Amino acid sequence: MIPVLTLLSLEDMEELDRRSFSPSGMVLFKHSPRCSVSLWSKRSLERHPSPFDLAYVDVVQQRSISLEAESRYGIRHESPQFVWIKNGEAIASASHEEAVAETLTTWFKTLQ
Numbered sequence: 001m002i003p004v005l006t007l008l009s010l011e012d013m014e015e016l017d018r019r020s021f022s023p024s025g026m027v028l029f030k031h032s033p034r035c036s037v038s039l040w041s042k043r044s045l046e047r048h049p050s051p052f053d054l055a056y057v058d059v060v061q062q063r064s065i066s067l068e069a070e071s072r073y074g075i076r077h078e079s080p081q082f083v084w085i086k087n088g089e090a091i092a093s094a095s096h097e098e099a100v101a102e103t104l105t106t107w108f109k110t111l112q
Helices: 010-019 036-047 063-073 101-109
Strands: 026-031 053-058 081-086 089-095
Touching: 010 026, 010 053, 010 063, 026 036, 026 063, 036 101, 053 063, 063 081, 081 101
Parallel strands: 026 053
Antiparallel strands: 026 081, 081 089
């Protein structure tokens, strides 16, 4: 998994919003290195690369950024979690066992 953007600051959140205006938007991957389900989700992305550009936040180390994403996009925090952001708004999310590469492939097919 190679994110195009790692969220470490509020400025990075602004960059995520800007990039979400691309044709396919961006997917935010909220990951907890302390959670076995989250590690499983990350491994699925390593085996099957995302068709989307990914933004990544470590919800343990960057708790304030994770909470800002929850507030900004109106999606209750869970981990692991994918949040599809298009034109500055969340249009879909998947959490826990649904946060796998296959979910992103399914979302991407709706663009075609």
